[in-house]
Amino acid sequence: MCALLTAESLLGPFSSGEIPVCDPARIDDVESKHGRLRALIAEQGVDGILLRRSENLAWFTSGGGLVRPGSGETTASILVTPEARVVLTQNCDSARIFDKELHGLGFQLKERPWQEDRNALVQDIARGRKIGSDLPCDRQVDLSSALDSCRRVLGALETERYRVLAREVAHAVEATARTLNVGATESEIAGELAHRLLMRRIQPVRLEIQGDGRGHRYRQWPHGLEAVCRWTSLYAVGERQGLHAAVARTVCFGNADPELARVYPAAAMVAATAIFFSHEGQTLGGVFDRMRRIYEKSGHPDEWREAPQGGLSGYRILEETARPDAALALRPGMALSWHPSVGCARLAESVLVTPEGTEWVTPSEFWPTIEVQVKGVTLAIPGLLCREPTTG
DSSP states (O other): OOOOOOHHHHHOSOOGGGSOOOOHHHHHHHHHHHHHHHHHHHHHTOSEEEEOSHHHHHHHTTSOOOBOTTTOOBSEEEEEOSSOEEEEEEHHHHHHIIIIISTTSOOEEEEEOTTSOHHHHHHHHHTTSOEEESSOBTTBEEOHHHHHHHHSSOOHHHHHHHHHHHHHHHHHHHHHHHHOOBTOBHHHHHHHHHHHHHHTTOEEEEEEEEETTHHHHOTTOOOOSOBOSSEEEEEEEEEETTEEEEEEEEEEESSOOHHHHHHHHHHHHHHHHHHHTOSTTOBHHHHHHHHHHHHHHTTOTTGGGGSOOEEEESSSSOSEEOOTTOOOBOOTTOEEEEOOEETTEEOBEEEEEETTEEEEOOOOSSOOEEEEEETTEEEEEEOEEEEOOOBO
16 A cells, blocks of 8 residues: 655644744835835836846845845846836746745746746846836836935834844954954954854855954955964954945954054044944035044044945945045935054944934944044944964
């Protein structure tokens, strides 16, 4: 006698935990964004808007994961019309997208077999229509700038997500710094940091481990096979639900290197200035100019020229880079990341612009600080952690 083979006999009874639960906050967030795109469609006189860039897909889906981890490759496009939001994808990705990423959010599906070019589906659905797009194309209206403006101010749900993300990235960086061993290579340290981030479902987008002063010559040095013997800075940009937060900390084995100890307070002062002035009423260029004046006053007038200083963050690592001529006005709901450096000293902090002022979302957790005064306000900026060397 043959036993009846069923899914339940193979996998056991289904659990209620396997049934995706609709998130009312996400539903409201997607509906709100669809309303904004309806207005843009009417304003531009187009039939719909095609979203293809990863940052716009994450924004419109309220954090849906439509990017293949580790590759940057998007797994779908979305056509938004006044009446509908349609996911354009391949059969190998559609089940995961709708079960895990977009469940209950009111999206429709158009799919093709994986062996067919996904661009052909996009072209077919756009044929005979006037379509706006976030990627320049001869046959479509370029709406990338308008979509950038929509995306750059975070709503209440996104703001809370950013707070939690920034706090967890800071925790991962500090925990890694407190436990790393003398003689570990920069790449080994990066691996440990990536592990801590991934355990929290945070994608490590950028990791830079600058050991023993290598950051002086290479301001954006990623990480190599060199062993860390005296001290190192750890810089991480983590992404979750499309949002990006940045943090850096520096740890020394034994006493701080004399040159590092000499220049670090200047970098801390620049960081404090950037944090303090990240509020409504400022422009991105205005904050940059205040940072530049602190570089000059501290005796390091050209250090800002060595690397970008940060800028507007959110659904991209940098939505807009802070430059002297950056006219973008700061508004509540904007996220910013700042990463000044002086010689071998580096800091990185993330902040939110709120109606009440600046909200610093990556303050130190069980970490030594330097008290810096800006306009009479004292900020506890992360300092140098000096700990006893240990070996693995």
